[in-house]
Amino acid sequence: MGDDGAKNVLLAMAFLTAGASLGALASILMTQKARREKRRAGRAFTPEDTTAIAFHIAKLSQQLALEQQQQQQQHQKQGHQQEPSMAYPLQDGGSSTASEAVSSGEPPLASAETVDGTQAQVASLVEQEGSKDELASNGKGASQKTSASTQKVAESPSEVARKRRGFVETAKAVLERETEIDQYRRNDDVDAFADVLSVYRTQYQNWRKGKHRGATTTHERMLTKGLTRHLSHVDPADIDTPELSRSSSKDSLTTHLWQQLNLGPSNASQKPVKITVVGGGAYGTAMAAAAARNGHNVIIYVRRRELAREIKLTRRNDQYLPGHELPGNVSATVDLKEALLNTELIIHALPAQRSPDWIREHRDLIPPNVLYCSTAKGLHLATQSLLSTAMLEAFGRPQPFAVLSGPSFAKEIVAKQPTSVVVASKQLADAVKIQRLMSSTTFRIYASQDTVGVELGGALKNPLAIGAGLIEGLGFGINTMSAYVTRSSAELTSLAIAMGGKPETIAGLSGIGDLMLTAFGDLSRNRSCGVRLVKGESLEEILASTTVEGVPTAKVAVAFTESCNLHLPIFRTVNNILSGKLKPEDFVVTAMMTRPLSTETHVSPLSEVESSHLGKQCIL
Numbered sequence: 280m281g282d283d284g285a286k287n288v289l290l291a292m293a294f295l296t297a298g299a300s301l302g303a304l305a306s307i308l309m310t311q312k313a314r315r316e317k318r319r320a321g322r323a324f325t326p327e328d329t330t331a332i333a334f335h336i337a338k339l340s341q342q343l344a345l346e347q348q349q350q351q352q353q354h355q356k357q358g359h360q361q362e363p364s365m366a367y368p369l370q371d372g373g374s375s376t377a378s379e380a381v382s383s384g385e386p387p388l389a390s391a392e393t394v395d396g397t398q399a400q401v402a403s404l405v406e407q408e409g410s411k412d413e414l415a416s417n418g419k420g421a422s423q424k425t426s427a428s429t430q431k432v433a434e435s436p437s438e439v440a441r442k443r444r445g446f447v448e449t450a451k452a453v454l455e456r457e458t459e460i461d462q463y464r465r466n467d468d469v470d471a472f473a474d475v476l477s478v479y480r481t482q483y484q485n486w487r488k489g490k491h492r493g494a495t496t497t498h499e500r501m502l503t504k505g506l507t508r509h510l511s512h513v514d515p516a517d518i519d520t521p522e523l524s525r526s527s528s529k530d531s532l533t534t535h536l537w538q539q540l541n542l543g544p545s546n547a548s549q550k551p552v553k554i555t556v557v558g559g560g561a562y563g564t565a566m567a568a569a570a571a572r573n574g575h576n577v578i579i580y581v582r583r584r585e586l587a588r589e590i591k592l593t594r595r596n597d598q599y600l601p602g603h604e605l606p607g608n609v610s611a612t613v614d615l616k617e618a619l620l621n622t623e624l625i626i627h628a629l630p631a632q633r634s635p636d637w638i639r640e641h642r643d644l645i646p647p648n649v650l651y652c653s654t655a656k657g658l659h660l661a662t663q664s665l666l667s668t669a670m671l672e673a674f675g676r677p678q679p680f681a682v683l684s685g686p687s688f689a690k691e692i693v694a695k696q697p698t699s700v701v702v703a704s705k706q707l708a709d710a711v712k713i714q715r716l717m718s719s720t721t722f723r724i725y726a727s728q729d730t731v732g733v734e735l736g737g738a739l740k741n742p743l744a745i746g747a748g749l750i751e752g753l754g755f756g757i758n759t760m761s762a763y764v765t766r767s768s769a770e771l772t773s774l775a776i777a778m779g780g781k782p783e784t785i786a787g788l789s790g791i792g793d794l795m796l797t798a799f800g801d802l803s804r805n806r807s808c809g810v811r812l813v814k815g816e817s818l819e820e821i822l823a824s825t826t827v828e829g830v831p832t833a834k835v836a837v838a839f840t841e842s843c844n845l846h847l848p849i850f851r852t853v854n855n856i857l858s859g860k861l862k863p864e865d866f867v868v869t870a871m872m873t874r875p876l877s878t879e880t881h882v883s884p885l886s887e888v889e890s891s892h893l894g895k896q897c898i899l
């Protein structure tokens with residue numbers, strides 16, 4: 280393939296990606312009746328919608344920027360003078376709107392005020408380049424080509440250059456829109472955002488109309504339909520799942536598109552930014568190491584001067600992670616103002632029960648527009664609520680917020696043991712931002728919007744891990760432990776779903792994954808707490824020596840089961856042991872072996888077991 284041909288294919292891929300992304304976001308919007316009704320009522324999209332859309336638009340503009348860069352590199356390689364990427368004069372003549380262009384079958388000459396150009400160019404270029412790619416990749420498309428599209432393939436270099444100029448102007452307009460949209464999103468101005476997005480919706484409709492008229496191959500129709508169908512049912516966070524790619528992997532062009540839609544390489548290179556970690560304990564130090572390995576400038580805020588000095592001078596934190604040296608780009612301070620100056624991301628790693636009060640005390644120093652990522656795993660006892668609810672209440676204002684959770688012992692992260700976690704934010708773009716800033720080949724982050732599921736998975740596994748420690752301490756065998764972990768998984772799943780978490784999230788890293796780690800892993804402080812209780816240590820002694828999130832969380836978990844009218848005996852028995860109502864040696868019998876015989880999947884309503892709880896509603 281010649282250089283021009285290669286460029287054309289690149290262009291076509293970019294346009295296809297643009298079309299698919301816009302198609303996906305528009306179909307998400309258009310296919311849901313409830314949302315149409317909301318739109319009529321004046322509030323077109325929920326914040327979740329807008330996030331999903333912003334994400335797709337971000338993908339589109341990212342792709343456009345990449346395309347420009349590739350063009351420039353190509354030109355430089357060929358010894359051409361670099362083209363002024365954004366400074367082309369507007370073209371005169373030609374079609375000025377997408378609909379005209381689509382009906383004429385010609386790409387429009389772009390003008391700064393028409394983002395419409397993207398759709399029409401997609402419609403036209405898909406015909407040429409998609410089919411060319413098909414020809415090149417499987418050789419089967421030749422007989423399907425029409426003479427009209429063959430003519431287009433043989434376009435003159437000046438025609439190609441003209442299209443490219445249109446593309447650049449379109450990219451510029453889209454990028455400007457993205458900035459605008461991001462502002463609306465940050466301000467939670469849903470109505471204004473809806474207005475801006477309706478432009479995209481119209482473009483999509485125009486494009487679909489033109490596309491159906493202009494589609495020349497079964498392959499192309501399948502591609503459009505297939506991608507739209509997948510994406511319209513899919514959480515954008517999941518677009519890189521193997522299931523989705525598999526379903527369309529027969530087709531090389533489609534596979535390529537899925538690759539384009541992926542969120543980036545696992546070790547996505549990022550511009551180094553400043554990242555602040557709040558808390559110099561085990562997990563804060565591990566997060567600092569993970570961020571610093573990606574080249575970021577990391578500063579840990581700690582309470583104690585000696586610890587700040589130790590980290591700065593020795594690059595170690597021997598109290599919490601003995602024997603590990605931190606990268607040179609990790610620093611520490613007791614001055615929160617200094618820690619937060621010009622920061623791009625705040626990673627919060629304090630124990631759960633301390634977290635809301637800490638935020639309340641320091642919120643005036645925390646910039647309200649900076650993304651705040653909590654790694655604390657617990658439920659909040661004082662307010663009997665999800666920790667994120669208590670933390671956001673403590674801010675007393677909107678704050679971009681995410682939760683990171685998953686099976687990840689701090690010690691193994693600093694030792695570069697390959698580790699996978701999940702980060703969830705209602706604003707998908709925020710989850711993706713953390714994913715891209717922090718992921719590396721030893722620390723892989725998945726993105727999610729299921730904040731409730733991710734948070735509950737990380738919190739609820741803690742009391743269950745204490746139970747596993749009790750079983751270990753009592754000397755039971757693997758039969759008992761396997762049954763216990765299985766029944767624990769069932770209880771975790773029932774409660775998390777009743778509270779609004781998604782089943783697939785609970786089956787994932789921050790749920791069953793983290794339960795496995797802490798129930799079986801000797802490094803778990805929750806599990807060790809169970810072992811130590813059996814040995815006769817008092818709970819006070821244990822809590823004075825280490826952080827055990829499962830203890831306060833067990834109480835709140837039981838309150839949640841009552842609110843959800845669920846009888847979950849393991850949670851209840853762990854809590855009864857922690858509050859001294861039962862002895863550790865009674866754990867297995869009470870939690871598992873003397874329950875009424877039942878089917879494996881039945882979860883008793885609490886009301887059947889304790890009539891006094893009848894009628895209580897789930898609190899979320």
Ligand SMILES: NC(=O)C1=CN([C@@H]2O[C@H](COP(=O)(O)OP(=O)(O)OC[C@H]3O[C@@H](n4cnc5c(N)ncnc54)[C@H](O)[C@@H]3O)[C@@H](O)[C@H]2O)C=CC1
Pocket residue numbers: 558559560561562563581582599628629630631633637654655656657687688689690825826828
């Ligand atoms: N250690 C681990 O492997 C993991 C921990 N986590 C979670 O991270 C959170 C933090 O845990 P770790 O770092 O392990 O605990 P840790 O006990 O090792 O460290 C807690 C740190 O917080 C500091 N701290 C406590 N109260 C404070 C306050 N009011 N102001 C300033 N600093 C304060 C302590 O001085 C200590 O440096 C917990 O919710 C835990 O569940 C999550 C995943 C793994």
Ligand SMILES: O=C(CO)COP(=O)(O)O
Pocket residue numbers: 656685686687688689744793796797802803804805806826827828
């Ligand atoms: O949550 C953890 C790892 O994912 C750490 O568990 P522990 O708090 O029980 O040590």
